[in-house]
Amino acid sequence: MEYPGNLFVVAAPSGAGKSSLVKALLELDAKLSVSVSHTSRAPRGQEQHGREYWFVGLDEFRDMVARGDFFEWAEVHGNLYGTSRAGIESRMAQGDDVVLEIDYQGALQIKQLFPYAxxxxxxxxxxxxxxxRLIRRGDTQPEVIATRMANARVEIDQARHFDFVVVNAVFDSAVFDLKAIVHAQRLKYAAQRRNRSAVFQALQLD
Structure with missing residues (x-):
């Protein structure tokens, strides 16, 4: 089903700067909102329930999977992460543009279920x-870094299945690229016909 709102799914290997980029994008675009995922892992640092993630127990997470509550879910670094189906669909049905920060497994699942993503x-x-970057953010244990780098090689190989690729070499340039993708999506024919209906009617367009 196609909704009035857009769904943008952003994935990256650990350390690529995904979260920082999405945060900067949200500060520039008031029409965008981020979807808060569920996870079975414990909060880290200053993370808060309902802000960074909805933190639930492993049994509760599995019950949600069994009920079909998730748009997508995946195991990442030994923890479970999922995206609420009802939460996403209701916001898009209202015309909101939603951003998801998830791993590539979840992104590809969503593309199969929702081709317009x-x-x-x-x-x-x-x-x-x-x-x-992994070292600078605090992943100083050699075994942790080795695991992250090994996973990154698998994850990066999946970039070929995505619609757009942003290289985060210079942060401000990468934010600009993200913003350009969002803007271009809003300028597509179907979106403009929906959002600028008066213009389309005046010009007698379909």
Missing amino acids: VLIFVLPPSWEELKQ
């Missing part, structure tokens, strides 16, 4: 830069 993959400029 816009998939965006964020790449680091190099393997060395990705490793340095």
Whole structure:
């Protein structure tokens, strides 16, 4: 089903800067809102229930899977993450544009269920830069870094299945690229016909 609102799905390997980019994009675009996912993992640092994630127990998460409550769900680094189907669909039905920050598995699941979703993959400029970003953000344990880098090679190989790719070499440029993708989606014929109906009627367009 096609909704008035757009669904933008952003995926990236750990350390590529996905969360920072999406946060900056949201600050620039009041029409966008981020979807808060559910997770079975415990909160980290200053994370709050309902802000970064909906934190639920493993049993509760599995019950939600069994009920079909999730648009998509996946296991990432040993933890379960899922996107509420009802939450996404209700907001898009109201004409809201929604951004999801999820892993590539979830992104590809959503594309199968919702072909109109816009998939965006964020790449680091190099393997060395990705490793340095992981170190700078606090992943200093050698085994943790090794695991993240190994997973990144699998994840980055999936970028070919996405609609757009943004290389996060210079942060401001990457934010501009994300903003351009969102703007271009809103300028598509179907979106303009819906949002500028008076103009289309005046010009006697379908």
